[in-house]
Amino acid sequence: MTRVGVTGVKRSHVFAAALGNALAFYDFLTYALFAIQIGHVFFPSSSAYGSLMLSLATFGAGFVTRPIGAVVLGRYADRVGRRPCMMLCFLMLGGAIGAMAVIPSYRTIGIAAPVLAILARMTQGFALGGEIGANTAFLTEAAPELRRGYIVAWQGASQFIALSVASLVGVALTSWLSSSALEAYGWRIAFLVGAATVPFGYWMRSRLPETLQVSPAGSAAPAHPGKESETLRSVRRHARVIVLGVIVLATSTVGTYIFTYIVTYAQTTLHLPARIGFIAELVNYLVTIPTILIAGWLSDRVGRRPLNVWGNLAFLVAIYPAFVWVAAKPSALTLVLSMAVLGSLGNISFGAFCAGLSEALPQNIRSSGFATVYSVAVAAFGGTTQLVVTWLIHVTGSALAPAWYLVGATVVGQVALMLFPETAPVRRPQGSGTGDDLAGWAT
Secondary structure: OOEOOOOOOHHHHHHHHHHHHHHHHHHHHHHHHHHHHHHHHHHHOHHHHHHHHHHHHHHHHHHHHHHHHHHHHHHHHHHHOOOHHHHHHHHHHHHHHHHHHHHHHHHHHOOOHHHHHHHHHHHHHHHHHHHHHHHHHHHOOOOOOHHHHHHHHHHHHHHHHHHHHHHHHHHHHHHOOOHHHHHHHHHHHHHHHOOHHHHHHHHHHHOEEOOOEEEOOOOEEEOOHHHHHHHHHHHHHHHHHHHHHHHHHHHHHHHHHHHHHHHHHHHOOOOOOOHHHHHHHHHHHHHHHHHHHHHHHHHHHOOHHHHHHHHHHHHHHHHHHHHHHHHHOOOOHHHHHHHHHHHHHHOOHHHHHHHHHHHOOOOHHHHHHHHHHHHHHHHHHHHHHHHHHHHHHHHHHOOOOHHEEEHHHHHHHHHHHHOOOOOOOOOOOOOOOOOOOHHHOOO
């Protein structure tokens, strides 16, 4: 097994890592974009509200298995290697997205339909739980020290590239197909588009080098004698970073899934056509991609902390006015412009934070640690955000309910970002080292 050095990252390596991550989020969030149609197919109900809530609950089921996948697959990546874990995750993700495309409806096979859909979502969540840690660890370890922010930013950017593709597919399908056709088979086409990338993506990942140091026997070499005890000591030493990471990513998750909810929000609350919701969603993601990459690039030059703190504060200030404007004058113009502003401001900190969190963890727990932090945060809030927002709108009758929830979450995230240590090489003391040494300094 070859090992890439810290200066050996190639564009094809970044592309292969980003492609797998993109497929994971395309699959997971395509479900959210077509939640109404999927609800009608798998969860027929006497009320549209009941069908939507059951569909969103199934969407949330995938979050339950994320932490399990993070621990199991994350430890696999820390013991055996980043590449084999990334390939295994990719196969499971491909199987899950293919299954969602072909599961028959409730009318055809009865209760087996929602059961199979839930199993597919849980498999996808398990795989994604491991994917995010191995992917980020690979990019961190393969990148040159002074370009880590930008290289790791592709992990976040790939998520929104996937969302952009999903939104484009949504716009195309809602433009070309009638409502009945969209519900009957249109949403399945969206899943098949993702499944079509699986063979190429698997081939690309099979060509990746390994970035984890391995012993001649092929297992990960412990940094000190007594690997398991060293792992536990690493977790305890980095407990502050881990807790703050959970808080930051939890609040970021609330924003991500509120924006993903915009297609449903546009239809059920603002009473706008589905196509306008998809366009607003697409614009949000398109402005987010360069924001994340630019923020990662800047964090290599000015540090992670300034972008984390000031970027999140700007987002906090903009949330409520944007939603007030949309609620007072619901239209394509107000929704699209609001999502563009919030999408750009809301991801400045995200573009800089992932590299910082990965840098702050030593290599022997980098994959499992990052994956667990990310998955616990997303499991707690990603799977519940759309349910909570739907419920808040239902009981209050206010179109501003998403803003209330998002403002509260962002305030908590602001405090955590202000407490998170600076890890950028350009800002740390000279000669403090990299890798495990950097992680120790960060705490």
